[in-house]
Amino acid sequence: MSDSRPYGAYAPSGLVQWLLARTRAMSSEWPARRFSFLLRNVAIRLLKGQPLDVEALGAKMRIYPYRNVCEKKILFTPQFFDPQERAVLESRIKEGFTFVDIGANVGGYTLFVAARAGNKAKIVAIEPQPDIFDRLTYNISQNPFGTVKAIACAIADKAGELTLFLDPNNKGESSVKIVGPNQSEAIRVPAIPLLDLIRQEGFSHVDAVKLDVEGAEDLILDPFLRDAPAELLPSLLLMENGRGQWQIDLQKRLEQRGYKLILQTRMNLVFERVKAA
Numbered sequence: 001m002s003d004s005r006p007y008g009a010y011a012p013s014g015l016v017q018w019l020l021a022r023t024r025a026m027s028s029e030w031p032a033r034r035f036s037f038l039l040r041n042v043a044i045r046l047l048k049g050q051p052l053d054v055e056a057l058g059a060k061m062r063i064y065p066y067r068n069v070c071e072k073k074i075l076f077t078p079q080f081f082d083p084q085e086r087a088v089l090e091s092r093i094k095e096g097f098t099f100v101d102i103g104a105n106v107g108g109y110t111l112f113v114a115a116r117a118g119n120k121a122k123i124v125a126i127e128p129q130p131d132i133f134d135r136l137t138y139n140i141s142q143n144p145f146g147t148v149k150a151i152a153c154a155i156a157d158k159a160g161e162l163t164l165f166l167d168p169n170n171k172g173e174s175s176v177k178i179v180g181p182n183q184s185e186a187i188r189v190p191a192i193p194l195l196d197l198i199r200q201e202g203f204s205h206v207d208a209v210k211l212d213v214e215g216a217e218d219l220i221l222d223p224f225l226r227d228a229p230a231e232l233l234p235s236l237l238l239m240e241n242g243r244g245q246w247q248i249d250l251q252k253r254l255e256q257r258g259y260k261l262i263l264q265t266r267m268n269l270v271f272e273r274v275k276a277a
Contacts, residue, residue, distance in 0.1 A: 002134040003051060007060055007142045010053045019043040020054070023076040033080065040065075040076040057081065057108060058115030060142040064135065068171040070105045085238055085268050086112060089208060092236055093117050098203055100234070101125045102155050102194070102220070103212035105132060105171070107139040109238075113208075114145040121147040124201055128154040128164055128189040132171055149201070155213070156191040157223050164189045175214030194224040198232055208236040215245030225253050230276055233257060237271040 003010075012020050019039050026036040044065055051064045056078045063075040073081045089109075097117040101110045104125035114123055125140070125148060127133045133152045140148050154176060156162050166174045166185040176191075198206060211217050217239050225233075237259065243250075251261065254271050263270035 002064075002131060002138060003062070004138065007053050007062065010051050010062065012052050012054065016043050016046050016052070019046075020052070020076065024078065026077065026079075028080065028083075033077075036077055040072065043076070044072075057086075057112040059107070059111035059139070059145075061107065061111065061139045062135065062142070063106065067169055068105070068132075070108060070171075074106070074108050081108060082265070082268065084263060084265050085270055088263055088270055089113065089210075089236065089238065090116060092208060094207075095120055097121045097123075098205060098207045099123045100194075100198070100203075100206060100209045102210065103127065103214075104136055104150070105212065106135045109210050110136070110148055110150075111139060111143060111145075114143065114148050117147065119145075119147060121145075122201075122203070123148045124197070125150045126153060126155055126197070128152065128191075129166070129171060129174055130187075151197075152190075154189050154191040155194050155197065155211075155220050156216075157193060157219050159192050159196060160190075161188050162191045163187070176216050176219065194220055195228050195232070198228075203232065205231055206234040208238065209234040211237070211239040213242075214240065215242040217242050218246040218248050218250045221250060222248055222253065225257050233273055235273050237273075239269055239271075240267060241269050 019042060023036040023039050026032040051062050052075060053062050056074050063071045065072045065075050093116050095118055099113045104110050104127045110123060110125040125136060127136050137150050140150055154162055154164060162176055163186050164174055164176055258273050258275040259271040260274045262272045
């Protein structure tokens with residue numbers, strides 16, 4: 001469960017602080033990464049279920065490194081947290097930057113952008129899981145950015161309620177699609193289409209959208225790409241590579257609306273809109 005005590009109540013100390021410094025200093029070479037995972041496991045055992053209050057990705061955050069791979073990466077090895085994707089995103093940030101983070105988790109991308117985009121940015125973070133949403137809003141509140149709005153809902157192809165399948169071993173893999181054998185719980189959450197959300201929040205344009213929705217990218221983007229006017233199409237789309245679960249040729253749909261694939265990593269795809277369509 002989330003803990004609302006003041007930030008700093010769980011500041012790293014002693015051996016945990018030393019281990020944290022070591023893992024954050026590791027290079028991306030595979031032997032170093034493996035060693036960082038070993039050190040991370042030692043630190044997690046020493047924490048005995050408590051969170052840590054740290055700065056990561058340019059923001060203050062309270063991180064719970066249990067049953068959430070995203071939080072483990074942000075806490076112990078933020079240098080390995082989508083470095084190529086973040087570099088592309090950061091290179092596009094400018095005054096008045098607008099960003100929608102779908103599947104925001106505890107705020108890694110949201111706060112990374114907010115820390116760099118200035119006080120004229122407009123950022124909306126979407127997270128449907130109630131406990132993770134509590135962590136997201138706590139992390140947002142610890143920072144002075146004032147440009148972030150968090151919304152507790154899912155993004156889908158139509159408005160209403162839908163079933164969210166929860167992965168007990170990794171909160172970051174919960175999805176509106178059944179993505180593996182680990183799900184042991186399902187909850188009902190409110191849902192809204194992406195175009196409705198963008199209009200509801202008063203966006204006149206969208207610079208970037210990030211989707212972390214475990215294979216449901218097609219469910220969200222198919223109606224959006226069909227119905228969105230050109231001025232509301234994001235300049236940049238970052239998403240998980242869910243090709244094995246898509247029911248349509250999503251890349252072709254994106255290309256038809258003027259997008260080009262500019263980066264493919266082991267886990268993710270980045271598309272940029274290069275022409276009007």
